[in-house]
Amino acid sequence: MSRPVYLSLAEQVQSAIAEGHLAVGDRLPTHRQLADQLGISVQTVSRAYEELIRRGLISGETGRGTFVRAAKSEPDPPFIPQRVDEVIDLSILKPVCDPLHVEAMKQGLVELASSLPPSVVLSFRPNTLFARHRAAAVPWLRDCGVETSAANVTLTNGATAGMTIALMAAAPPGSTMVTEEIGHHTLLPLASYMGIKLRGVAIDEQGLLPDALDAACRDGTVRALFVMPSPINPTASHMGAARRADIVRVAQRHNLSIIENDPLGPILEERRPPLAALAPERTLYVTSFTKCVMPGLRTGYLVVPDRLIAAVANRHLVTNWMATPLIAEMATRWVESGFAMEMVRWQRRALRRRHELAAEILAGIPYRGHPEGLHVWLPLGDSRPEATFVSHARLQGVAVAAGSAFAISPGARAGALRISIASTTESELRAGLGVIVNLLNSDPEPVLLAI
Structure with missing residues (x-):
């Protein structure tokens, strides 16, 4: 031991x-x-x-x-629930953070305090309070590849709140929704709590397979598709433009509502058209600021088709009433001033440096990642039990997320690791990846106590 x-x-x-x-x-x-x-x-x-x-x-x-x-x-999260001092935490997905983020928030709060609109602390009417905020969202969403109007934008308390509202609007209790077979780790319990039947669909290196999606919808019970085409998904796949068009055609054929989760927002410099740009009449597009600007900026946007505006407004009222005004005001000011996009560009550069470091240390080891993504996906192969590898890494002071934590279908086999490259310092990342490489180069057979 x-x-x-x-x-x-x-x-x-x-x-x-x-x-x-x-x-x-x-x-x-x-x-x-x-x-x-x-x-x-x-x-x-x-x-x-x-x-x-x-x-x-x-x-x-x-x-x-x-x-x-x-x-x-109840399922455990794929990440360790609290940071332990002696552990290098590569399990939780977060952007690269620096003292400049703390200083920016401090300065933003000072400026907010000195010029706080009374409505931010006194208003109970989301439509009145957030008119300016929704207007500011339109150019930001354009940078995400989504053309929309202010009337179609709902401010949320981040991507999870946006997901919840979108699911309530697009998939009523008892209906069936499909998603990637290796997908969002909160989606399975969320669908269960809401009485939605969730079905996993086969994927490849680009993500969802159109033929598999078509086959899953042939029984006529599927109402909605939840999809993450950007490399925020666990397997770090980046869906190509042609594949996105194919997925949209299948959704149109079966009259599916699409929930597109894109918390990376404008980080990807070479963006491919979101599904919301290809099928705005049926797509609910979710994005937020926590992954692309800073974790504490817990607010985001949900873009909805005209036909669902009233439904989304009502479901938002009963679950959140409205986005937290102080945080929404901070985000809007940063969007209007251009500072939020400046932070996106900073994050993009920081992530590229992290991926260069990962490529250097993981040289010769097959893995998948995107140079502007927050993590890499590292298959383990059949000879290395996933749970044992995760435990052995933790014994050596490194926490990683097991691929099985993202399995939607009972038969989906991950046999992989999701490794965050942004959650800690560069020196800790180097050390943590070194431990992983040493374990991969060691005897794969587990050593267990006889008790």
């Missing part, structure tokens, strides 16, 4: 559970028994068990012992 020993022990027990060596209901050795068997302290075993309890994998029952728990009914 590596150090810290308690975490090493916890990771190996978790691997044993994931691979079926320990089953639900199995009783684990007492703290003393396991400590004696492994030649470690009782305190170390206690810390390992506490960590496994925190992860929801085991439970202690007074007077009976410690047992393996049933699988959680």
